Amino acid sequence: MSGPVRTEPLHGETPLLATSDSYSVMVLQRGYAEPQGTGNAVLADGTVTLVLPRAWASGSSRPMAPSADGGTKTVLEEAVRGPILVDTGGPWAREALLEALARQGVAPGDVTLVVGTHGHSDHIGNLGLFLQAALLVSHDFCLPGGLYLPHGLCETQPLILGSGLQVWATPGHGGQRDVSVVVEGTSLGTVVVAGDVFECLGDEDSWQSLSEDPVAQQRSRERILGVADVVVPGHGPPFRVVREAVKRTEDLVCEDKEAT
Incomplete structure (x- = not known):
């Protein structure tokens, strides 16, 4: 049975590089x-994460710009054929972001989808670099040029982007419209890029003071901890989620009988 969870540093993965059959x-x-x-006063910037389709190769032709003709589901499927960026950091880190993308062989024009976990400046400050990408910022989804599409995302209905790739509604920190990106089946298990639902490892006594809705955020945190093997927080290194095993009452009774 699964029991209580604890979190601990993720060692030996800098930068975090988790791979699945579909994504890195x-x-x-x-x-x-x-x-x-x-x-x-706090000096801060948000984490920037790249989700790269394994089938995409640097220098390959960019997919056609998604069209709304096939509906939102088809648009999302098209938007995840190229590099996906989760948050963009603040505008003061523009050059560092461009250099980091270049080290992975990705140019701004290659990015086909940007997910902004919430609307704070240290997380979406560089959206202007990605004019050819579809944008999912909080719950607003639009195509290049500003055509907004409905999608139905809510806490009970995630957005399915691809095999093992979802966007969850995880309200709390910035209000009711925060989102997280969930990547399943990686070499590290399920990775959740959580924005500021988690500020950092060990934030249990501090996140509430930064939350617009602590009740909703507590619910989001518990939901993420229930599925994640690794959490990428908004302001710190990725960390592991370890589930403690809880033995069933029947097993404990059997062990007591064997001991006597």
């Missing part, structure tokens, strides 16, 4: 949040 997951820029001075 790489942390391009690790977010941070560092107190400054004696007041409440």
